[in-house]
Structures are given as C-alpha cells and as structure tokens.
Amino acid sequence: MTTTDKSDSLTRANGSSIEAAKRLLRIETEALSQMENRIDDAFIKAVNIFAKLRGHVIVSGVGKSGHIGRKISATLASTGTPSSFLHPTEAAHGDLGMVTRDDAALLISKNGSTDELVGLVPYFKFLGIPIVGLIGNAASELAGKCDIVIDVSVKEEGCPMNLAPTASTTVALAMGDALAVALLEEKKFQPKDFAFLHPGGALGRRLSMRVRDIMHTGEEMPIVAPSARLRDVVVEMTRKRLGTACIVDDNQKILGIFTDGDLRRAFEQGIDFENLKVSEVIKRAPRTISPDDLVTRAINVMESYNILVLPVTDAKGVLQGIVHMHDLLKSGIGK
Secondary structure (H helix, E strand, O other): OOHHHHHHHHHHHHHHHHHHHHHHHHHHHHHHHHHHHHHHHHHHHHHHHHHOOOOOEEEEEEEEEHHHHHHHHHHHHHHOOEEEEOHHHHHHOOOOHHOOOOOOOEEEEEOOHHHHHHHHHHHHHOOOOOOOEEOOOOHHHHHHHOOOEEEOOOOOOOOOOOOOOOHHHHHHHHHEEEEEEHHHHHHOOHHHHHHHHHHHHHHHHHHEEHHHOOOOOOOHHEEEOOEEEEEHHHHHHHOOOEEEEEEEOOOOOOEEEEEHHHHHHHHHHOOOOOOEEHHHHHOOOOEOOOOOEEEEHHHHHHHHHHOOEEEEEOOEEEEEEEEEEHHHHHHOOOO
C-alpha cells in the first residue's frame, strides 16, 4: 500500500469516527431535551420527600448507574441534602447498617431488572422508608416496587450497537442534578451554606473569605497627613511597598489616596515634590470597601474600576486597612 493509499484509508477511518461522535452528541442532546417534560408530579413528590427527611438520601445503583449514583449522592450532599451511596453488593455484607428509618432511597437503573437493586427493596420496605426510582423502564419489576418512579428512559443509546450506556447515564445524571437543584431551592440553600460545606480550595475561599482576612493593617499601612509634602509621601510609599499612600485626617478618616499612577503623572507634569503638599494634588475621596465584605466583592470593584488597591474603611469612613490585588492572587481567590 502506498503512502497516499494509507492516508486515504486513515482519512476515511477518521471521518467515520468523527461522524460516530457527532451522532452520539445528537442522540444525547435529544434525550436531554426530553427530560424537561419529565418534571412532573412524580418529580415534585420526590422533592417533597427528600426535603423533609431527617436522615439521608441513600443512593444506589449497579455498574454505570452506580457511578452516576455516586456523583448524584455527592451533589446532593454538597448542596444541603445529606446523602450516602450504598453499593448493592456491599449492602448484603453489612453495609445495610448505614440505612435508618429516617432515610429515603433513590435507586438508579436503566432496565429496572437489576437483581441486586431488587434485592434491596424488601429491607427498605421493612424499615418503612420511601423508595424513589430513576428508572428507564416503567414496566420493570423494580419500578413496580418503588413508591415513586421518575422516568429516565431514552429512545436509543449513542453506542452504534445500542448497548453501552451513554444517553441513559447522561439523562440519569441530569435528572439527579435537577433533584439536587430543586432541593437547593426548596431548602433556601444560600452561598454561606455552600461555603460551610466547601471549606477547602479556592471555591470555599471565594464564598467565605472576608476582606478583613487579607487586608494590611497597623504599621503595614502607608499613611500620611494632608499637610505632608509629596516627597514624604513617596518615601512612605516606598517604605510600605503597597504602591499607594492613604491621606487621613487626625481622626484617621480617609481623605484620599496617592498611587503609583499619580506619581508618574506628577513627574510628567514637573510638579514640585519638595514643597507641594499632597492635599493640593488629591482630587476626590477614593473608592473604599468594608472589612466585612466578601473578598469576591473587592475583586469585582477592582476589576470594574481598573484599580489595584482599595482602602478598607468602617461605616464612618475611618481607615481600617488596605487590600491589594496581589493579596488576592496570593490567597488563590483571584485565580
């Protein structure tokens, strides 16, 4: 086979693969578009049951449905609905002990005939807990044993042989996310609640860190009186290395700031640094932020007004600290 023949063969193979991938995405997109119509009375009943639970939502599934179940359980737990994943096989070897009478079950199955899941039902019935199913076959044995069945059936899988779970797992995951979000709204779950459950990493910091946690205070703050000469202001800026100096009155109330940008413009204009007072240069009071504000708000203000430094003041305008964009980057918030 010549090089040209090999290239043509590879092109044909790639073309076939690309078309298969596009076909799968079309199938999954169509399947997902049908799910909005499945937000019906059964879905609402499931939300009401889970919202009132004193215990956990016990999620279970086998194979690919089990992988989806683990993700749904994690999403529920992270959005304010306590949840645990129960592997059906391990359940028969002691893990059923995690289930209590205060819980509810969420069983996930494409065909509804999985023996391990069907085998869990009598134990759940014995405890008297409600059973909700995300099931792709409403006529199945498992569906008949559930108290509530949410239809997650699909016309076809994206697999060319219509065998490997693709569209079915996608819609099951989406419906699980829909349950979690509906519960989030039902429980009035707030950003502060989300932050409490996500203390680690940048996400938790963005939702919980306050300006007071990272601002410079005390001797770290470059502060000058309005009567200070520009020369002395530059010395203070250089010594504190924050790229600015805050001008305050005798009560520490902020009157203005002098920044590196102001310094460059002063040089360009040939201003007399030896004799000119900083009060003669500052034009208006600066933008400020409260020490109790979230750091994310500081980021928004800095980005909106293209500034690197924000004085931190109390309600009366008294200087409390200074926050610099570099502080945000170091903390991981600004990434």
